[in-house]
Each structure stands twice: as C-alpha cells, then as structure tokens.
Amino acid sequence: MKLNRKLTKVLKKVGGICLVLFGAACVFMGTVYFGLWGALPSKKELKELSQYRASEIYDVNNELIGKFYIQNRQPIPLDSIPEHVINAVIATEDARFYNHSGIDTRSMFRVVIKSILLQDKSAGGGSTLTQQLAKNLYKRKDFSIFTLPVAKCKEIFIAKRLETVYEKDQILELYLNSAPFSGNTHGIESAARKFFNKSTQNLSPAEAATLIGTLKATTYYNPYKHPGRSAERRNIVLGQMQKYEYITQEEFQKFKEDSLVTDFARYDEQSGLAPYFREKLRQRMLTWCKENTNLLKQPNLYTSGLKIYTTIDKKMQEFAEAATREHLQKLQQQFEGEYGNKKPWGQKTTLFKERLKTTQAYIKLKEKGLPEDQILDSLSIKRKMNISSFGKQKKVRYSTLDSLEFYLKSLATGTLVVNNTGAIKAWVGGVDFENYKYDHVQSKRQVGSTFKPIVYTAALENGISPCDYISAREVSYENLNNWTPSNSGKKDESYINYSVKEALTQSINTVSVKIIEQTGIPNVVQLSKKLNITTKLPEVPSLALGTAELSILEMAGAYTAFINGSRASAPHFLRKIENAQGKVLETFKEEEPNKEAFSETTRQQLLAMMQNVVNNGTAKRLRSVYGLKNELAGKTGTTQSNKDAWFVGITPNLVMVTWVGHDDHRIGFKSTRLGQGANAALPVFAKFIQKINAEKDFTTYTTAKFPNISDEVKSTLDCPPTKRDGFLKRLFTNPDKKKSKKFKGRKN
Known part of the structure; x- marks a missing residue:
C-alpha cells in the first residue's frame, strides 16, 4: 500500500x-x-505570395549567360518539373506529404523518440515540406535562446495556413521554386542550370537525386566542390525512391552507377562568363529600370525576373576570354623576365612607395599615428593569403608589401568584337574581374599607329593616291621645336620613297606625318567625327602617329566603316527586354549608321591596303606564325616607350580591337620586340580566329570573303612598294644632315 x-x-x-x-x-x-514575437503572415498575404525572381541575361542565340539577383531564383511551373524530381523530393523530405495538413504528427513523435531520446541521427527531420516552405519564404529572426522555439512555432502556424490557402500541388511548386540548393541557388531550375547547365525538365533521375540530396546540407553535399559526398547522398535519395516504390530495384542499381559529371556554370557578378560586360549591362539596366516609370510597376533588376536579350555570342565570348588568358599568361612571364631585377614595380621604387600610401592597410596604420618605419615593419609581416592570377586562386605566404608588388606588376588588357553593324559579340575588359574591376574596353589610351588608317583615309579623300611616293627621310620641323619623327627599328632611309600603300603596310612614321601635313589636320579631325569618334582630338602633327587617347569602343565603331559601306556603326549590345511572363517591354533597334564617311573607292583602297598589312606588313605573323588562311585585314599600333600595344583585326563581317599595356602609364614594355602591337596584342586576335576556325557553327564568319574590288581600284594600287632617289639626288644629298622645314598642315 x-x-x-x-x-x-x-x-x-x-x-x-x-x-x-x-x-x-x-x-x-x-x-x-x-x-x-512578430506578426504572422495573414491568409491574404499568403495568397499574394510573391517570390523574388532573378533577371536573366541571354546571348544572341538565346542561351543564358548570366543573372542579376538577390537570391538566385528562377521559378518554373510544376508541369515543367519531371515526375522523378517530384518523387525524389517527396521520398526524401516528406513521404506522407499528401496525407497531412501541414504538420505530420507521426514524424514529429518519431523525431522526439529517435533523434532526441535515442540519439539516432539517421531518424531524419520532422518538418514537412510545407513547414520547410514556410522556413524558405520567411527568414528566421534572432531571439537569442528563443530563436529556434519561436521559429519552429511560426513555421507550424504558417504551414497550417498555407495548407488552407493552396492545393498540395501548388505547395509543391512553391517549395521546389524556393528551396535553397547548393551554390547560393534558390529553386530547382536555378540549381539545374548552375550544376548541370540544363533546364529542370532535362534532368536525369540521377541528376535530380543529386540536387535533391543537397537540400540536407547545401555546402557539405555541393556536387561541384564535394563530388564524393554528393554521390553518396544521391544514392541515399535513390534508396528512398526505391523504398517508396517510385523506382524499381533494377533502376536503383542503374542510377547508382551513373557517374556524377557536373557542367558548372557561374552566374555570380565576380566570376563566370563576361563579367566586365555584365557590369556594363547592369549599369545600363539600372538606368533603364528608373526610366520606365510609365509601366504599371517599376521593374527591379534584382527581383523582377526580367529577361534581357543581348547581342553577345556566348561561344565567341568564351573564345575571346580564352585567347586573352592564354596569351597574357605567356606575355606576363616575358614582361617580368625582361626587367629581371630592375623591375619598376619593386618595393624600393618610387612608384611602389607612392602606391603603397594609397592602400587601406597603410592609411589605417598612419591614422593610428605610427611612424613610417613601424608601418613598414607591420606591413612586412608574412601570413597565409590567397592571390589571384588570371582568375585562378593560389595560396601563398605573403606580406602586404609582397601582395602589392604582385598585383602592381600585372599587365592589363581589353578586347571588343563587333560585327559590321556594331553589334557587340564579345567584351573582355580584363583578365581578373574579382581583383581588377577597371574596364579597359571603356578606358582611353593612346592608340598609336591604329589611327593611321583614318589619316590615310582622309588623305585619299583629299586627292592623295595609294601609288603616290613620299620620301621616308627624317625632317625636323622648325615651328614644332624641331620635332623630328623617326621610324621605329629602321635607319634613316634618306633615299627611299614609299608608296602611300606601302607606307601604311610598314607603318612608316615619317611618311605618315608628311601625309597628314598634305591632307591637313582639320580634314582628319572632320573625318574622325564622321566615324563616331566623339573624343576631342589633339590637333597636332603627332596625331598622325596616334597620340590621341581613345577607347576600344570608339576604335571598333570607327573601323566598322571599312566593312559597312563606309558607314561607321555605333557599338551596341541590347536586343530586347521582356518581363517575367515573356511580355516584350522594349525592343532595341540598331541605330541608323552615319552617312557615308568616305567614298566607296576610298573604302576599297583602304581595305586592300590593310589586307596588305596582314599579307606583307607589320601583321604578317598572322600568316607566318599562326597559319591563318582566312581573308583578313588589320593594323598594328605601338605607342612611345612601348606603353600601349594595339591590334585591330578585320574579317569580312567582324572587327576585333585589342589593347595591352599597364594601368600605370609610367610602366611600359622594356623592349619594342616584346611590346610592339604585333607581339603584345595581335596574338589575341590570332588565337581567337584559330578557335572560331575550329567551330563548324562559325563558318559564315570563317569562310567569308571580302567583296571583289573594281578593276579601276585595282589599277590605283598596282605599283612598286618603294622607289629610290635618282643617282644625282643621292649624290647631292647628305644623309647625315637633318632636313629642316616648317610644318604647314594645320589649316585647310
């Protein structure tokens, strides 16, 4: 008792x-x-549930090349999701999904008994898909030790309300479009495109199981970073599918044996395809969104799910980036090797010390009142860090000073590919967007001899003929402080007279200055304006040698005139913008090209002369070194002290402009051998053409021919490249005595 x-x-x-x-x-x-603990969403709010949608960027072939987003989310309807994807998520995450009303009491008791009391980690979670949806849609707030209890209670109440507002299939659709997968993706479609580069409806059962498996731990089971773990988790998902009879034993064994091969696509702003272009597009689209206030609701670039269709060609962009990277890696090594121990970016140089004082690390220590020697001691301490070289990360033990020196030595580059109407096909603003965000497609640098075709075009338009002969003898111009232009790498050719055609082919400076003198600087400036060059040009004789600072964009637009009926095209990249439902919000038509900037005869003559540059002149290594058989034209460019290397390559329907140099104007290539446009910039074009030559899809570009020139134009080009002065003139000319005269080409 x-x-x-x-x-x-x-x-x-x-x-x-x-x-x-x-x-x-x-x-x-x-x-x-x-x-x-914060208001719960009402049924009305849940009915009007709105999900952020990433805005998508498409190339000229409507292939996805990037996104703008807060959360990488790309919702799709349930009927676009294969049954094996749905079966995988139900079997793994909520087997009784169709039998409960938001809360699965049986599963909750299982979790309490097995997971909590018996410490069985294999018991799984007790949250239903509806509860997980509530968690995905409404972020948990921090309430210290009450955070988890409050969050779980909220999710239970929201789940119950969701079940009264939506049908089961609607809940399933919302869940699959909002669930956080690996790689900072939200929704099955974004995950499918990121990890397998395909839409959800094309996922195989094994691929579907792989993605669903990541829901348990998105980082731990990331199939790109941890393929082994991901494969193990995939097999568990497949096992669950077999357990609940969604697949047979035979299918289970078959899918388990599938090799896990990802086709990873980066869409974040720091990496992935065309990051410099995407940043330019982002700025343009932010302006567009602000301007479109006449729409029912002003679109948000990051959440409205806009579809942005561009002129970029994904394959060409890939090839241009690869060509740039391949060449610059080799050139960087040669660049450093030529300087050896006398590097102008070294830690004892004035340049290095000046740049150091602009770094945040230096400024913070200076603000603390530390003397210079203590600042340098602090910044000399080595530690483990990551450095980036051509977009690849490398772990090193560097000090802040070492890191600055490493990045200070780096060469910079920019490349733009446009078609004859100015549609941009590839945009490469540099080789490492994460560390060098300055876009060299838009920056301005001296253009060197790539400006000469414009000078020569103006000359032909003003009565000079391709077969006129002009002396290569150096001249000191008395009214220009005895400025004496010379020819790089050539001795004074006092007795040689170059045809205008050959002077462009060999890029003869002395002849070019005499041509601009005969043509008149104002005529060259006037033609430049007709070619869409908006930068104010220096109206000085050295303009003939390319002392003007122009952008790659301007140069590309100007050069299109040679393959577009003498009309310069404005480079452009937008085709149309649609909303998330596919309604066209705006279509962008190509700007009407300028009127003819010069005659058809002049166009044919200049194009033939630039073809000769490739076949016999400064760009002949396109043939001899790179073995290109395409019909090509082009012009090299190198500025004073080898600070800037340029190459403009022309095919019958493309113009490609490349610049290579250093961001700091005080650093140039040590030798012309290395720093000339034919060596430092031309190979990017050569490698790009090699790559498109290997692709059957580009035969319209690679097999294109320049239109035949007229017999009349042929006759104007048919002459020996050079002529020597006669015996008597050579006899009475002293080659060691500089000729002096006044420059007379400033006015018409």
Missing part, C-alpha cells in the same frame, strides 16, 4: 510538471500565434 501511495505521488508530481510544461508551451505558442 505504501509503495502504491509513493508511486501515486510521483505520478501526480510528474503529471503536474507535464501539465505545467504543457500549459507553458501553450502560453508560449499563444504568444507566437498572437504576434508577440
């Missing part, structure tokens, strides 16, 4: 404690339900 009384007392106490705990739990849940 005494034992029974004691047991009764114990049971009463336990019951009382349980009753108190139950009451406390009810009170706590009541505080959550009535909004003391």
Whole structure:
C-alpha cells in the first residue's frame, strides 16, 4: 500500500510538471500565434505570395549567360518539373506529404523518440515540406535562446495556413521554386542550370537525386566542390525512391552507377562568363529600370525576373576570354623576365612607395599615428593569403608589401568584337574581374599607329593616291621645336620613297606625318567625327602617329566603316527586354549608321591596303606564325616607350580591337620586340580566329570573303612598294644632315 501511495505521488508530481510544461508551451505558442514575437503572415498575404525572381541575361542565340539577383531564383511551373524530381523530393523530405495538413504528427513523435531520446541521427527531420516552405519564404529572426522555439512555432502556424490557402500541388511548386540548393541557388531550375547547365525538365533521375540530396546540407553535399559526398547522398535519395516504390530495384542499381559529371556554370557578378560586360549591362539596366516609370510597376533588376536579350555570342565570348588568358599568361612571364631585377614595380621604387600610401592597410596604420618605419615593419609581416592570377586562386605566404608588388606588376588588357553593324559579340575588359574591376574596353589610351588608317583615309579623300611616293627621310620641323619623327627599328632611309600603300603596310612614321601635313589636320579631325569618334582630338602633327587617347569602343565603331559601306556603326549590345511572363517591354533597334564617311573607292583602297598589312606588313605573323588562311585585314599600333600595344583585326563581317599595356602609364614594355602591337596584342586576335576556325557553327564568319574590288581600284594600287632617289639626288644629298622645314598642315 505504501509503495502504491509513493508511486501515486510521483505520478501526480510528474503529471503536474507535464501539465505545467504543457500549459507553458501553450502560453508560449499563444504568444507566437498572437504576434508577440512578430506578426504572422495573414491568409491574404499568403495568397499574394510573391517570390523574388532573378533577371536573366541571354546571348544572341538565346542561351543564358548570366543573372542579376538577390537570391538566385528562377521559378518554373510544376508541369515543367519531371515526375522523378517530384518523387525524389517527396521520398526524401516528406513521404506522407499528401496525407497531412501541414504538420505530420507521426514524424514529429518519431523525431522526439529517435533523434532526441535515442540519439539516432539517421531518424531524419520532422518538418514537412510545407513547414520547410514556410522556413524558405520567411527568414528566421534572432531571439537569442528563443530563436529556434519561436521559429519552429511560426513555421507550424504558417504551414497550417498555407495548407488552407493552396492545393498540395501548388505547395509543391512553391517549395521546389524556393528551396535553397547548393551554390547560393534558390529553386530547382536555378540549381539545374548552375550544376548541370540544363533546364529542370532535362534532368536525369540521377541528376535530380543529386540536387535533391543537397537540400540536407547545401555546402557539405555541393556536387561541384564535394563530388564524393554528393554521390553518396544521391544514392541515399535513390534508396528512398526505391523504398517508396517510385523506382524499381533494377533502376536503383542503374542510377547508382551513373557517374556524377557536373557542367558548372557561374552566374555570380565576380566570376563566370563576361563579367566586365555584365557590369556594363547592369549599369545600363539600372538606368533603364528608373526610366520606365510609365509601366504599371517599376521593374527591379534584382527581383523582377526580367529577361534581357543581348547581342553577345556566348561561344565567341568564351573564345575571346580564352585567347586573352592564354596569351597574357605567356606575355606576363616575358614582361617580368625582361626587367629581371630592375623591375619598376619593386618595393624600393618610387612608384611602389607612392602606391603603397594609397592602400587601406597603410592609411589605417598612419591614422593610428605610427611612424613610417613601424608601418613598414607591420606591413612586412608574412601570413597565409590567397592571390589571384588570371582568375585562378593560389595560396601563398605573403606580406602586404609582397601582395602589392604582385598585383602592381600585372599587365592589363581589353578586347571588343563587333560585327559590321556594331553589334557587340564579345567584351573582355580584363583578365581578373574579382581583383581588377577597371574596364579597359571603356578606358582611353593612346592608340598609336591604329589611327593611321583614318589619316590615310582622309588623305585619299583629299586627292592623295595609294601609288603616290613620299620620301621616308627624317625632317625636323622648325615651328614644332624641331620635332623630328623617326621610324621605329629602321635607319634613316634618306633615299627611299614609299608608296602611300606601302607606307601604311610598314607603318612608316615619317611618311605618315608628311601625309597628314598634305591632307591637313582639320580634314582628319572632320573625318574622325564622321566615324563616331566623339573624343576631342589633339590637333597636332603627332596625331598622325596616334597620340590621341581613345577607347576600344570608339576604335571598333570607327573601323566598322571599312566593312559597312563606309558607314561607321555605333557599338551596341541590347536586343530586347521582356518581363517575367515573356511580355516584350522594349525592343532595341540598331541605330541608323552615319552617312557615308568616305567614298566607296576610298573604302576599297583602304581595305586592300590593310589586307596588305596582314599579307606583307607589320601583321604578317598572322600568316607566318599562326597559319591563318582566312581573308583578313588589320593594323598594328605601338605607342612611345612601348606603353600601349594595339591590334585591330578585320574579317569580312567582324572587327576585333585589342589593347595591352599597364594601368600605370609610367610602366611600359622594356623592349619594342616584346611590346610592339604585333607581339603584345595581335596574338589575341590570332588565337581567337584559330578557335572560331575550329567551330563548324562559325563558318559564315570563317569562310567569308571580302567583296571583289573594281578593276579601276585595282589599277590605283598596282605599283612598286618603294622607289629610290635618282643617282644625282643621292649624290647631292647628305644623309647625315637633318632636313629642316616648317610644318604647314594645320589649316585647310
């Protein structure tokens, strides 16, 4: 009897404690339900549920090349999701999904008993898909030790409301479009495109199981970073599918044996395809969104799911980036090798010291009042860090000073590919967007001899003929402080007269200055304006040698005139913009090209002369070194002290402009051999053409021919490249005495 009384007392106490705990739990849940921890979404809010949608960027062939997003989310309807994807998520995450009303009591008790009491980690979670959807849609807030209890209660209440607002299939659709997958992607479609470069409807059962498997731990089971773990988790998902009879034993064995091969596509702003172009597009689109206030609702670039169709060709962009990277890696090594220990970016140089004082690390220590020697000591401490070289990360043990020196030595580059109407096909603003965000497609540098075709075009338009002969002898111009232009790498050719055609082919400086003198600088400036060059040009004789600072964009637009009926095209990249539902919001038509900037005869003559540059002149290594058989034209360019290397390559329907140099104007190539346009810039074009030559899809570009020139134009080009002065003139000319005269080409 005494034992029974004691047991009764114990049971009463336990019951009382349980009753108190139950009451406390009810009170706590009541505080959550009535909004003391933040208001719950109403049924009306849930009915109007809006999900952020990433805006998508498409190339000229409507292939996805990037996104703008807060969360990488790309919703699709349930009927676009294969049954094996749906089966995988139900079998793994919520087997009784169609049998509960938001809360699965059986699963909750299983979790309490197995996971909590028996410490069985294989028991799985107790949250239903509807509860997980609530968690995905409404971020958990921090309430310290109450964070998890509050969040779980909120998710239970929201789940119950979701079940009264939506049908099961609608909940499933919302879940699959909002679930956080690996790689900072939200929704099955974004994950499918990121990890397998395909739409959800094309996922195989094994690929579907791989993605669904990442829901358990998105980082730990990331199939790109941890393929082994991901494959193990995939097999568990497949096992669940077999358990619930969504697949047979034979299918289970077959899918398990599939090799896990990802086709990873980066869409983040720091990496991936065309990051410099995407940043330019982002700026343009932010302006467009602000300007479109006449729409029912102003679009948000990051959440409205806009579809942005561009002129970029994904394959060409890939090839241009690869060509740039391949060449610059080799050139960088040669660049450093030529300087050896006398590097102008070294830690003892004035340049290095000046740049150091602009770094945040230096400024912070200076603000603390530390003397110079202590600042340098602090910045000399080595530690583990990552450095980036051509977009690849490398772990090193560097000090802040070492890191600055490493990045200070880096060459910079920019490349633009446009078609004859100015549609941009590839945009490469540099080789490492994460560390060098300055876009060299838009920056301005001296253009060197790539400006000469414009000078020569103006000359032909003003009566000079390709077969006129002009002396290569150096001249000192008295009214220009005895400025004496010379020819790089050539001795004074006092007795040689170059045809205008050959002077462009060999890029003869002395002849070019005499040509601009005969033509008149104002005529060259006027033609430049007709070619869409908006930068104010220096109206000085050295303009003939390319002392003007222009952007790659301007140069590309100007050169299109030679393959576009003498009309310069404005480079452009937008085709149309649609909303998330596919309604066209704006279509962008190509700007009407300028009127003819020069005659058809001049166009044919200049194009033939630039073809000769490739076949016999400064760009002949396109043939001799790179073995290109395409019909090509082009012009090299190198500025004073080898600071800037340029190459403009022309095919019958493309113009490609490349610049290579250093961001700091004080650093140039040590030798012309290395730094000339034919060596430092031309190979990017050569490698790009080699790559498109190997692609059958580009035969319209690679097999294109320049239109035949007329017999009349042929006759104007048919002459020997050079002529020597006659015997008497050579006899009475002293080659060691500089000729002096006044420059007379400033006015018409």
